[in-house]
Amino acid sequence: MPILVHKYGGTSMGNIERILSNARRVARDIEKGYQVAVVVSAMAGETNRLLGLADEIDPNGSGRERDMLASAGEQVSIALMAMALHRVGHDAISFTAPQAGIKTDPYHTRAKILSIDSTRIKEVLDAGKVAVVAGFQGVTEDMEVTTLGRGASDTTAAAVAAALGAERCDIYTDVDGVYAADPRMVPGAKKISRISYDEMLEMAGAGSKVLQTRSVVFASKYKVPLQVLSSFEDKPGTLISEEVKEMEQVLVTGVCSDKSEARITLLGIPDQPGIAAQVFEAVNEEGISVDMIIQSKGHDGLANMSFTVTKADLGDARKVTEKVCKKLGAREFSVDENISKISIVGVGMKAHGGVAARMFRTLAAKGINIHMISTSEIKISVVVDQDYTELAVRTLAKEFDLVEDKVASA
Amino acid sequence: MPILVHKYGGTSMGNIERILSNARRVARDIEKGYQVAVVVSAMAGETNRLLGLADEIDPNGSGRERDMLASAGEQVSIALMAMALHRVGHDAISFTAPQAGIKTDPYHTRAKILSIDSTRIKEVLDAGKVAVVAGFQGVTEDMEVTTLGRGASDTTAAAVAAALGAERCDIYTDVDGVYAADPRMVPGAKKISRISYDEMLEMAGAGSKVLQTRSVVFASKYKVPLQVLSSFEDKPGTLISEEVKEMEQVLVTGVCSDKSEARITLLGIPDQPGIAAQVFEAVNEEGISVDMIIQSKGHDGLANMSFTVTKADLGDARKVTEKVCKKLGAREFSVDENISKISIVGVGMKAHGGVAARMFRTLAAKGINIHMISTSEIKISVVVDQDYTELAVRTLAKEFDLVEDKVASA
Numbered sequence: 001m002p003i004l005v006h007k008y009g010g011t012s013m014g015n016i017e018r019i020l021s022n023a024r025r026v027a028r029d030i031e032k033g034y035q036v037a038v039v040v041s042a043m044a045g046e047t048n049r050l051l052g053l054a055d056e057i058d059p060n061g062s063g064r065e066r067d068m069l070a071s072a073g074e075q076v077s078i079a080l081m082a083m084a085l086h087r088v089g090h091d092a093i094s095f096t097a098p099q100a101g102i103k104t105d106p107y108h109t110r111a112k113i114l115s116i117d118s119t120r121i122k123e124v125l126d127a128g129k130v131a132v133v134a135g136f137q138g139v140t141e142d143m144e145v146t147t148l149g150r151g152a153s154d155t156t157a158a159a160v161a162a163a164l165g166a167e168r169c170d171i172y173t174d175v176d177g178v179y180a181a182d183p184r185m186v187p188g189a190k191k192i193s194r195i196s197y198d199e200m201l202e203m204a205g206a207g208s209k210v211l212q213t214r215s216v217v218f219a220s221k222y223k224v225p226l227q228v229l230s231s232f233e234d235k236p237g238t239l240i241s242e243e244v245k246e247m248e249q250v251l252v253t254g255v256c257s258d259k260s261e262a263r264i265t266l267l268g269i270p271d272q273p274g275i276a277a278q279v280f281e282a283v284n285e286e287g288i289s290v291d292m293i294i295q296s297k298g299h300d301g302l303a304n305m306s307f308t309v310t311k312a313d314l315g316d317a318r319k320v321t322e323k324v325c326k327k328l329g330a331r332e333f334s335v336d337e338n339i340s341k342i343s344i345v346g347v348g349m350k351a352h353g354g355v356a357a358r359m360f361r362t363l364a365a366k367g368i369n370i371h372m373i374s375t376s377e378i379k380i381s382v383v384v385d386q387d388y389t390e391l392a393v394r395t396l397a398k399e400f401d402l403v404e405d406k407v408a409s410a
Numbered sequence: 411m412p413i414l415v416h417k418y419g420g421t422s423m424g425n426i427e428r429i430l431s432n433a434r435r436v437a438r439d440i441e442k443g444y445q446v447a448v449v450v451s452a453m454a455g456e457t458n459r460l461l462g463l464a465d466e467i468d469p470n471g472s473g474r475e476r477d478m479l480a481s482a483g484e485q486v487s488i489a490l491m492a493m494a495l496h497r498v499g500h501d502a503i504s505f506t507a508p509q510a511g512i513k514t515d516p517y518h519t520r521a522k523i524l525s526i527d528s529t530r531i532k533e534v535l536d537a538g539k540v541a542v543v544a545g546f547q548g549v550t551e552d553m554e555v556t557t558l559g560r561g562a563s564d565t566t567a568a569a570v571a572a573a574l575g576a577e578r579c580d581i582y583t584d585v586d587g588v589y590a591a592d593p594r595m596v597p598g599a600k601k602i603s604r605i606s607y608d609e610m611l612e613m614a615g616a617g618s619k620v621l622q623t624r625s626v627v628f629a630s631k632y633k634v635p636l637q638v639l640s641s642f643e644d645k646p647g648t649l650i651s652e653e654v655k656e657m658e659q660v661l662v663t664g665v666c667s668d669k670s671e672a673r674i675t676l677l678g679i680p681d682q683p684g685i686a687a688q689v690f691e692a693v694n695e696e697g698i699s700v701d702m703i704i705q706s707k708g709h710d711g712l713a714n715m716s717f718t719v720t721k722a723d724l725g726d727a728r729k730v731t732e733k734v735c736k737k738l739g740a741r742e743f744s745v746d747e748n749i750s751k752i753s754i755v756g757v758g759m760k761a762h763g764g765v766a767a768r769m770f771r772t773l774a775a776k777g778i779n780i781h782m783i784s785t786s787e788i789k790i791s792v793v794v795d796q797d798y799t800e801l802a803v804r805t806l807a808k809e810f811d812l813v814e815d816k817v818a819s820a
Contacts, residue, residue, distance in 0.1 A: 016466040050486060056426040057493045065496070068504050069489035072482040076460060079479035083467045086475070094478050098508070099553055143509055 003125065003166040004034045007135065007157035010044040011174040012231035013077050016084075022172070022231060023084035026130060030090060035125040037164060038092075038132045039157040040081050042073025047136075047150070063108030067147045071097070074134035074153075081132045092130040095121065097137035097145070102156065104138030104146045111138050111146035112214075113155065116163035125164075133160055154215035162222030169224050171211065172231035177238035178203070178210050180254045180402035185393045188404040192253060193236065196243040199253050199345050200226075202379040206343035207258030216240065243347055251355060252400035253346040257389050261291060261308040263339050263371070264321050268331025271303040275328060279305060282324050288313045292341070292374045292383065302331070306372060308383065311337060339371065340389040343381040344396055356380050362399045368392055413535065413576040414444045417545065417567035420454040421584040422641035423487050426494075432582070432641060433494035436540060440500060445535040447574060448502075449545045449567040450491050452483025457546075457560070473518030477557045481507070484544035484563075491542045502540040505531065507547035507555070512566065514548030514556045521548050521556035522624075523565065526573035535574075543570055564625035572632030579629065579636050580647075581621065586640035587648035588613070588620050590664045590812035595803045598814040602663060603646065606653040609663050609755050610636075612789040616753035617668030626650065653757055661765060662810035663756040667799050671701060671718040673749050673781070674731050678741025681713040685738060689715060692734050698723045702751070702784045702793065712741070716782060718793065721747060749781065750799040753791040754806060766790050772809045778802055 006029070008022050026036050041047075050069050054061055078094035085092035101117030121131040135153025138146040148155055154171060161169035178200070181189040195203075197220035204213040210228055219226045219240065229237025247253070269275055276295060283290055293307045309317045314335070321333050342363075349355045356373075359380055363370060368391065372383035384392055397403050416439070418432050436446050451457075460479050464471055488504035495502035511527030531541040545563025548556040558565055564581060571579035588610070591599040605613075607630035614623040620638055629636045629650065639647025657663075679685055686705060693700055703717045719727045724745070731743050752773075759765045766783075769790055773780060778801065782793035794802055807813050 016463060020467065053426060053486075053490055054493055057430065057490060058497045061493045062496055065489045065492045065504055068492070068506075069486055072485040072489075075482040075485065076463075076479055079475045079482075080463055080467060082475045082478070083464055083471045086472055087468045094475055096478075096555075145506075 001033065001035045003037065003164050004029050005037050005039060005157055005161040005164065005166045005169040007039040007153060007169065007171045008041065008231060009153065009173050010041045012172050013040055014044040019080050019084045020087065022081065023088045026085060027088050027090055036130050037121060037125065037160055038081060038130060039135045039153060039160055040074065040077040040132065041135050041153040042077055046073040064144065067108045067145050070147055071137045071145050074136050078132045078134045085130050090130055092132055093124045094132045096134050098139040098143065100133045102138045104140060106140045106144065108146055110149045113138060113148065113159050116159055118163040121164065151212045154212040155218060158215040158218035158224060158226065161224045162218055166224055168227055169219065170227045170229060172229060174232065175210065176230035176233065176235060177228050181393055181397040185390045186397045186403060189397060190402050190404055192238050194239045194241065195253055196247055196347055197240060198243065198378055199347055200240045202345040202376065203254050203256055206256035206345060206379065206381060207341065208256045247347050248351045249348065251346055251348040251352055252344045252402065255393055255396045255400065255402060256343045256345065257393050258341040259386055259389065260310050261339065261341055262311050262314045262335060262337040263306055263308050263383065264317060264333060264335050265304060265306040266321065266325060266330045266333045267304050268298065268302045269305060269328050271297060271301060276305065278328065279324055282320050283317060286316050286320050288317050292372050292381065294372050338386045339383050340386040341381050341383050342392045343379055344400065345379045347378050349378055359396065362395055363392055366391060366395050411443065411445045413447065413574050414439050415447050415449060415567055415571040415574065415576045415579040417449045417563060417579065417581045418451065418641060419563065419583050420451045422582050423450055424454040429490050429494045430497065432491065433498045436495060437498050437500055447531055447535065447541040447543060447570055448491060449543045449563060449570055450484065450487040451545050451563040452487055456483040474554065477518045477555050480557055481547040481555050484546050488542045488544045495540050500540055502542055503534045504542045506544050508549040508553065510543045512548045514550060516550045516554065516556065518556055520559045523548060523558065523569050526569055528573040531574065561622045564622040565628060568625040568628035568634060568636065571634045572628055576634055579634050581636060581638045582641035583638060584642065585620065586643065586645060587638050591803055591807040595800045596807045596813060599807060600812050600814055602648050604649045604651065604657065605663055606657055606757055607650060608653065608788060609757055610650045612755040612786065613664050613666055616666035616755060616789065616791060617751065618666045657757050658761045659758065661756055661758040661762055662754045662812065665803055665806045665810065665812060666753045667803050668751040669796055669799060670720050671749065671751055672721050672724045672745060672747040673716055673718050673793060674727060674743060674745050675714060675716040676731065676735060676740045676743045677714050678708065678712040679715060679738050681707060681711060686715065688738065689734050692730050693727060696726050696730050698727050702782050702791065704782050748796045749793050750796040751791050751793050752802045753789055754810065755789045757788050759788055769806065772805055773802060776801060776805050
């Protein structure tokens with residue numbers, strides 16, 4: 001029998017009525033002839049409540065104990081979901097991560113899934129029951145409880161779907177799909193009906209918060225189609241799958257913005273080979289990820305270099321940069337937190353040239369200055385002043401046909 | 411190094427301040443040269459909150475899933491307790507029941523501990539750390555999560571203390587010890603400084619709710635002294651240990667009352683051998699425990715028989731009795747829920763005669779009618795009308811010197 005994985009996030013598990021509604025949806029897919037495994041998050045607000053208690057004791061407390069604490073939230077959800085399935089007439093068995101065999105590395109609060117031994121889940125499905133699996137949790141070889149990082153239940157769902165060879169993994173959430181632009185910025189933004197894994201990954205990296213990046217990596221690696229859809233209303237969502245020919249017809253699939261980064265600029269550094277390497281080796285040693293980088297030559301024969309890091313890493317990045325500046329004899333460095341990264345994503349770019357030029361022209365026409373540019377095969381990102389974020393996104397969405405016609409013409 | 415087990419109940423785990431206060435108490439015992447293992451309950455109200463959610467879905471839901479749900483409460487507590495210990499400068503490792511090797515039978519919501527493999531706990535203690543163990547939970551051979559019944563964290567604590575060969579198991583709670591009579595009924599009731607396991611068991615069976623009966627059975631079997639004391643103030647509590655000579659000096663150690671039972675009376679049954687056996691076999695087959703039994707002969711050559719069951723079992727007991735009545739050709743049966751069992755307990759009774767007579771005389775002097783009597787070597791219980799409960803307890807407490815002098819004479 002074909003297998004489906006359903007995943008319900010915190011809002012979808014927000015109260016008993018919603019949990020029962022999820023159970024009825026599972027029942028409908030069983031009636032269609034599917035075996036169903038369900039992955040659930042903690043009830044809305046629960047993880048924050050628990051970690052809030054931990055913070056009252058010690059905000060920098062042991063990762064092991066924070067994982068022990070936070071994983072209790074998902075344990076509550078799996079039990080309630082199994083009860084709700086019983087209530088609507090389907091036998092169900094709940095699984096904590098240790099019971100489901102979700103093995104991770106030992107890095108608490110940000111563990112990565114190494115393997116899933118799906119034997120027990122398979123047995124339960126083959127016995128005609130629903131398997132309800134705790135998202136977010138994992139267990140190490142030594143039986144230590146880990147968690148995969150906030151929002152990682154999507155990743156659990158994709159990994160379980162991969163391990164089971166599921167036909168599809170349906171991610172039920174509080175939005176009804178992936179939009180070509182954030183509808184709060186762009187009224188009438190089109191919903192994407194189908195998107196490739198690569199585009200979805202670029203969009204996640206560019207600031208789209210619908211799915212956790214790692215879940216898309218898992219799905220892509222094991223070729224499990226993901227579907228994002230609403231748990232509150234019955235309508236088609238967005239299917240994330242391998243690239244198909246028709247996707248190239250569309251020039252730009254989505255436009256995203258990201259205000260979470262800051263730019264550091266080193267001014268007046270010697271223009272010699274190996275300087276960039278020295279800067280980024282030092283930054284990398286501190287475990288800081290750099291996103292965009294540009295280097296330019298000044299009039300004085302010295303070079304300037306800019307790079308972006310997440311604001312969360314900015315404190316550490318500032319310290320490293322200060323050291324590096326001294327070591328290299330750079331004149332000074334500056335930090336700009338008031339930036340925004342604007343990206344357009346689309347596999348259509350591979351087949352069609354001129355997209356970048358059209359993007360820059362569109363922004364220029366609105367008087368928006370571009371500070372940095374970076375491109376991949378299917379993505380173009382630019383850094384602009386943060387004040388222009390909404391204007392840039394709205395203008396690009398209109399330019400690349402990402403707004404519903406009736407709204408765009410209104 | 412000698413080992414102590416501390417146990418903190420729900421009220422003592424009620425908020426972060428109290429949890430930190432518990433951690434400081436553990437630290438003090440470590441400074442005195444002890445290794446300490448801590449057993450904790452869910453935070454006050456948490457188990458009710460969780461089971462309330464379950465009841466919203468289905469009050470008669472799967473025991474397996476109710477256990478999965480409820481055990482999350484203790485998982486939160488162990489993590490917070492370990493964090494609090496870190497905060498006060500002591501390394502600590504939390505253990506769920508599966509991690510602590512607390513193996514139980516597979517009877518969900520009322521599992522019994524079969525064994526504890528204390529290897530990992532021992533390792534942690536020997537490494538100079540505190541082991542924090544989840545009360546109430548267990549795990550079966552098949553890695554299924556079980557719970558031991560409400561209030562069973564006392565039992566976990568006693569079992570862990572036994573497995574570790576602890577010097578003592580300190581049960582920290584919201585009362586400061588075991589009293590000779592319920593202080594709400596008997597103002598100035600004496601606190602018992604030392605009591606034997608057997609007396610404590612009789613008192614628990616007679617309605618004293620301070621400790622779960624099974625915890626005393628464990629402690630008694632493995633000869634681990636239990637101490638009941640307050641987590642809110644620093645003063646000596648009640649030590650429960652093996653019987654020592656001095657205990658016999660005291661005639662009566664405590665007086666208890668129990669309103670949780672109901673009496674069923676069968677009237678006009680044939681007075682033949684084997685009749686009682688038929689009645690109680692039938693009752694027993696339904697899994698109903700009978701507490702007190704009396705049989706008497708009526709004027710008509712027929713017999714009457716009364717027995718008590720807990721009110722929780724009354725519905726089932728009524729059905730069985732109806733069937734038995736028909737089968738035996740009994741005239742009728744009656745049920746009296748308005749009864750109370752009053753008991754006096756004391757190892758001193760073994761050495762001193764006349765205690766029963768003195769008890770009956772004392773009650774008669776107050777005009778209290780006795781419906782049933784049952785005795786053991788160290789306990790005498792009588793059933794009276796429920797309205798007389800407080801009067802009976804107060805009068806017996808005074809008679810047997812269980813009230814502080816200054817209060818008794820006031």
